Amino acid sequence: MLIVVCIKQVPDTTQVQIDPVTNTLVREGIPFIANPYDTHALEEALRLKDQFGMRVVAVSMGPPNAEATLRKALAVGADEAILLSDRVFGGADTLATSNVLSAAIKKLNEQEEVGLVLCGKQTIDGDTAQVGPGIATRNGYSQLTLVDRVDQVDLAGKKIRVRRKLEGRHEIVEAPMPAMLTVVRELNRPRYPTVPLRLESEDREVKVWNNEALKLDVNSIGLKGSPTWVSRIFSPEREKGEIVGDGLHDPKGTSRLLIEKLLSKDLLPV
Amino acid sequence: MTPNFIIYAPLLAVSLLFFSWSCYKRFALIAVGQPENRFEQLDQRIMGVLTYALGQKRVMARSFGLNHAVIFWAFLVLLLANGEFLISGLFPALNLALLPGPIHHLLQFAFDAVSLLALAGVVLAAGRRLFFAPDYMETSYTSAKSAEAFLILGSIALLMLAYFGLHGAMIAMGKESATYMPVSGLASTLLAAVPAENLQALVSFFWWLHALVLLLFINYLPHSKHMHILTAIPNCFFKSLEKPNTQPREEFVKGGRFGAGSVDQLAWKDLLDGFSCTECGRCQSVCPAAITGKPLNPRQVVHDIKINLLKGSLEQDSYVPGQPLIGTGEGSVSEDAIWSCTTCGACMAACPVLIEQMPKVVKMRRHLVQMKSQFPEELLNLFENMEGRSNPWGIAPTDRTKWYATMDVKPFDADTTEYLLYVGCAGSFDSRQKHVTVALAHILDAAGISWGILGKEELCCGDSLRRLGNEFVFDKLAKQNVALFNEKRITKVITQCPHCFTTLKNDYRQYGLELEVIHHSELIDSLLTSGKLKLNHQVKELGKIAFHDSCYLGRHNDVYDPPRNVIAAATGSAPQEFERNHENSFCCGAGGGRMWMEEQLGSRINLNRIEEALAGKPDTLCVSCPYCLTMFADGIKDLQADQIQVKDIAEVVAEGLRPVNQ
DSSP: OEEEEEOOEEEOGGGOEEOTTTOSEEOTTOOEEEOHHHHHHHHHHHHHHHHHOOEEEEEEESOGGGHHHHHHHHHHTOSEEEEEOOGGGTTOOHHHHHHHHHHHHHHHHHHSOEEEEEEESSOTTTOOOOHHHHHHHHHTOEEEEEEEEEEEEETTTTEEEEEEEETTEEEEEEEESSEEEEEOGGGOOOOOOOHHHHHHHTTSOEEEEOHHHHOOOGGGSTTTTOSOOOOOOOOOOOOOOOOOSOTTTOHHHHHHHHHHHHHHTTOSOO | OOOOHHHHHHHHHHHHHHHHHHHHHHHHHHTTSBOOOOOSOHHHHHHHIIIIIISOTTGGGSTTHHHHHHHHHHHHHHHHHHHHHHHHHHOTTOSGGGSOHHHHHHHHHHHHHHHHHHHHHHHHHHHHHHHSOOGGGOOSSOOTTOHHHHHHHHHHHHHHHHHHHHHHHHHHTTSSOSTTOHHHHHHHHHGGGSOHHHHHHHHHHHHHHHHHHHHHHHHHGGGSGGGHHHHHHHHHHTOOOSOTTOOOOOOOOTTOOOSOSSGGGSBHHHHHHHHHOOOOOHHHHHOHHHHTTOSOOHHHHHHHHHHHHHHSEEETTEEEOSSOSBSSSTTSBOHHHHHHOOOOOHHHHHOTTOOOHHHHHHHHHHHIIIIIOOOOTHHHHHHHHHHHHSSTTOOOGGGGGGGGTTSOOOBOOTTTOSEEEEOHHHHHHOHHHHHHHHHHHHHHHHTTOOEEBOGGGOOOOOHHHHHTTOHHHHHHHHHHHHHHHHHTTOOEEEESOHHHHHIIIIIGGGGTOOOEEEEHHHHHHHHHHHTSSOOSSOOOTTOSEEEOOOTTTTTTTOOOHHHHHHHHHHHSSOOEEOSSOGGGOOOOSOTTTGGGSOOOSSSOHHHHHHHHHHTTOOSEEEESSHHHHHHHHHHHHHTTOTTOEEEEHHHHHHHHHSOTTO
């Protein structure tokens, strides 16, 4: 049985600045990293592999240089890495991206049964959180978003039970497999690659699938298949804050005031 | 003399054979270690033997050490006496009396006199162990009052007594003259009451006593801590000629094993170290981790490696370790111990026989990080930040230039600037250290130095990675830095951090990069001395200043005087010294990557140092390292000693650059 992990290579957003004139991201010289949430998805897949012996396939749609991110997945223990790369995939929004990823997962399923698809809850560049659910919908998988704990995987009964982290509460959900999970950071601590695995991964194959392999209608992928587009990117003006109390002369009273204020706005967990 | 050839000859032969076999077994085990060239630069090695082994320099660094030196020198002289004793036992005609008279007499006197000194030495040593042993002699596996110690001291005493008994009786019999053997002469007067016909029996008794104790002692050596008699001198010869923290590079090839996860993955010198340890406990007495109650004790590490080695089995050429090197119980080093090391190098500076304790810890870290990915969880972020953003905090590299918002700072250009100011991660990102960078920049400008920076292109030097055992990522970073430095044609570098300093200066040399690296304290010292830097007024506003030696500047690079000169020049008086200063300085607790870890075991190292500072009631603690600055600022807050402030040496000098009327 396969676990497919969807990984996106994203610009390291802590290093991204917005060009004040053109309102676009200044991407020059910005290093690319694996989307941080996706590394938790990969870690969970590797843990399930350690426990149940499933095979882990890392899949990424992106330009040829996204191979570096997939190689890192191999270095921590993924069994196979597939890069979905074709000029016609370019310029895709979340819908077109889900179309490509769903097709790739279906193709994998023809070779070996896919039991689970794991994604990060969202990417740090687009922040839409739509691609994972998009895959689940297109492939007819159970959709389990915001997972912070995997409680049980019943391979024989093809069932999975997870905990979802929602605002102010948790939800424990059981669903039939195959299932698509999107995960949050609290799920696990990603492992650090050992040097022997890293060295070995340098020579391993990252397969590249283009649209000849997936045979998708060009109107459903890439820019053509994207009904949404970005019209403007900008940093929102920050509303002016307020100074609470007089911390210099009355630190205790001010702290109390601040806590009450935060509580009243429901910003502190009680 | 009256040995019985029939009994003595086979006894001697068996003893020597058994001794040789024991030594062979030990040395065969040492050969199990990884190869490492310790034969280059013979002149320095010979100097090492003369200074540390024969000269007993480190031994005598502590008050009671003279006692050991006396016993050791007596031992060297008596090697000749005992050699003669063993040979003339077989062939009575072969003895030192064959030498010309004056030489023979001189030797007789020397043997007699040093035997007395040795006897006095072992009596004092036993007395010290019994009545005034220092705490550091105690540890989990041995104590000041260990049976082994008294067996060894007792054997030596017995040898000396037998020597005097033998020669006293010979003199009493009139077979030897007391002229050149005053102590034996004294012994003979004690034997005056013995009837003449019994004297021959006494001679025999003392001869056999001497022979038996000597042969037993020789055979006990390889199985005891007294093995150091055989290994200490070679150990000094094979000392590391590198700086303590500059350890050999690893070659990252597929199928390789990295670091030391089993005892045979250590270098042969690491194993020789185990047999050279005399268990004196000096490393333990200076180790910041051991002193603050952490599970690391450098002497225990050396001991456990030796025990581990002995527990393995060696058949033909293959060695099978008996137990894991990293783990629990005697013979294994615990992970907590391995991660407690600050790589301050105090253990190595204290060891009389130049054992390298700290590099063994780093080798084990290399194994844990690189082969097992097993390390304190705080380090995961550090490692990823270092690799992804080339700084420990993971701050955007574009922020490296934020410190000079209000200054005019030029980028380094080999054609127009002389020095690169390598700002370093702390100098670029740490809000407190940024003040130091600004102070240093003002000083450089005031002295008319031509300098520039790398700005956003600057990378971390990788110090913490290397000390934490992440050699793989350090290697990548070092190669990037070396390429960058070469591309920019950088030759002269100023650093404000002893960790950048040592890494650029010593570690990068292993990558073929030879730089002139100057710590800011050295540069400011030379600028003040040459008159290029003139202060506007003498710095009095910081009150009494105590100077703390950073491990990586002092012990690891021997820079002790420049910062003191700077303080003296800036304030008009020499800095106050900590009780532990210069090579005895005590770590702030942040070296070796400890800066990035929680200190959950034992008491806090920085508080130990601050408490020491408080004793001298200084107004200002002066440091020369960003880690020390952070650790001391934290320690002062914890101890609510807010009357003291912490300043970097550049800030002290910058104070003197302010116009007088301010």
